[in-house]
Amino acid sequence: MAKIKSVYICQQCAYESAKWLGKCPSCSSWNTFNEEIKDSTKENLTLKVNSILQNNSPKNIRDIKSGENERYDTGINELNRVLGGGLVKGSLTLISGDPGIGKSTLLLQTANNISLKYGKVLYVSGEESEQQIKIRGDRLGVNSKDLFIVSETNLDAISIYIEQINPNFVIIDSIQTIFKDSISSAPGSVSQVKECSNTIMRICKGSNIPFFLVAHVTKQGELAGPRVLEHMVDTVLYFEGERTEEYRILRTMKNRFGTTSEIGVFEMQQEGLLEVFDPSKIFLEDTSYNQEGSVVIGIMEGTRPILVEIQALVSETNAPMPRRTAVGIDHQRLSLILAVLEKKLKVPFYNKDVYVNVVGGLSIDGTAADLGLALALLSSVKxxxxKLEKTLIVGEVGLTGEIRPIAATERLVKEAEKLGFKNVVIPERNKDKVKKSKINIIGIGSLKEVISKIF
Incomplete structure (x- = not known):
């Protein structure tokens, strides 16, 4: 007799409870428990174990062939960059982003490129019909004879299609629409997502076929579904940008085959997503140099130096709680820089609203933008x-007001020279490491030196 029991599962963190709870004790989310049926039949478990043992056995590490060098060229250099050099065979990649950001467009372009070069590709859509995908394909110029499209949400049927076609690459759009008949819960639930992801992973690793999974995001911009999904896959990519803007940024959040600090920059056009090979020119395209509150900074995104503009606006306010707004800059980092400026330079911000924006929609991580942010704030408040024209600012600001060195300064200086900058302000301790350049290089040891040398 089958043992069937009902459990309640949190849709945010997959916490299981024997009864319904209003608040999840694991993730503290409210009203996230859904009832799901669990079948714990011993016979089913035995069949699964026997099937796994037949298809797998321990191997000596010397007999295992490394697949690191077996990568597919996606035909899109920016995508190859964030993947670590191409698409690894047998890898499972998760891509997410806001609705309408361009995920399906990028994947359809990738599917076409791989099918033209390596053979059969299967594109499985659970959200659009074949005719809808064809309309997009015509707009993008996708017309490969080895690209197969199917609109299907049943994973068992998808598995049969994979066996019949034997593709070199599979795209599933999206994982939240896929379901298995053996699971009683609705598509998109924790149980369905976990079970479907496990099945896809077994197909992916067993057949050595690379998979791309599209995932939805929540209103807060986080990946929808259980966190186990992120741990299960090899690579997690996230599409950033505004639907009303032209530029999109593809960022690596996790990568077992490369660095997680790379980004790919794309421009959305009628014919699809076009690669941006020189992001610095794009981000500085409309920059008016020597404007108060405007500073050009240099940051490293993986192996790529990028120059972007930071704008700051400081205005007096009578409100008891001044406003602090930061777009593209960590809010805590902004508060830290404001505290250092007040303490070390005696510049008051307690009665002023502060607005900071990174032009172009780029989000800046790390500390290389500290000095540029501080100078933008000083420029606006004063x-x-x-007094120097076309100046690049790089450096980290310490709590004591000192300017601390950063990595890859020489590469940032070369990028500035290429774009026609005349001056570069860098930490004093980085100055000796920079080789002779046509640009005027200014070393700064502390914030107090900034006033006399820059303004």
Missing amino acids: SKEF
Whole structure:
């Protein structure tokens, strides 16, 4: 007799409870428990174990062939960059982003490129019909004879299609729409997502076929579904940008085959997503140099130096709680820089609203933008422009007001020279490491030196 029991599962963190709870004790989310049926039949478990043992056995590490060098060229250099050099065979990649950001467009372009070069590709859509995908394909110029499209949400049927076609690459759009008949819960639930992901992973690793899974995001911008999904896959990519803007940024959140600090930059056009090979020119395209509150900074995104503009606006306010707004900059980092400026330079911000924006929609991580942010704030609060024209600012600001060195300064200086900058302000301790350059290099040891040398 089958043992069937009902359990309640949190849709945010997959916490299981024997009864319904209003608040999840694991993730503290409210009203996230759904009832699901669990079948714990011993016979089913034995069949699964026997099937696994037949298809797998321990191997000596010397007999295992490394698949690191077996990568597919996606035909899109920016995508190859964030993947670590191409698509690894047998890898499972998860891509997410806001609705309408361009996920399906990028994957359809990738599917076409791989099918033209390596053979059969299967594109499984659970959200669109074949005719809808064809309309997009016509707009993108996708017309490969080895690209197969199917609109299906049943994973058992998808598995049969994979066996019949034997593709070199599979795309599933999206994992939240896929379901298995053996699971009683609705598509997108924790049980369905976990079970479907496990099945896909077994097909992926067993057949050495690379898979791309599309995942939805929540209103907060986080990956929808259980966190186990992120741990299970090899690579997690996230599409950033505004649907109303032209530029999109593809960022690596996790990568077992490469660095997690790379980004790919794309421009959305009528014919699809076009690669941006020189992001610095794009981000600085409309920059008006020597404006108060505007500073150009240099940051490293993986192996790529990028120059972007930071704008700051400081205005007096009578409100008891001044406003602090940061777009593209960590809010805590902004508070830290404001505290250092107040303490070390005696510049008051307690009665002023502060607004900071990174032009172009790029989000900046790390500390290389500290000095540029501090100078943008000083420029705005003093209503002064820099006395040096076309100046690049890089450096980390310490709590004591000192300017600390950063990595890859020489590469940032070379990028500035290429784009026609005349001055570069860097930490004093980085100055000796930079080789001779046509640009005027200014070393700064502390924030107090900034006033005399820059303004």
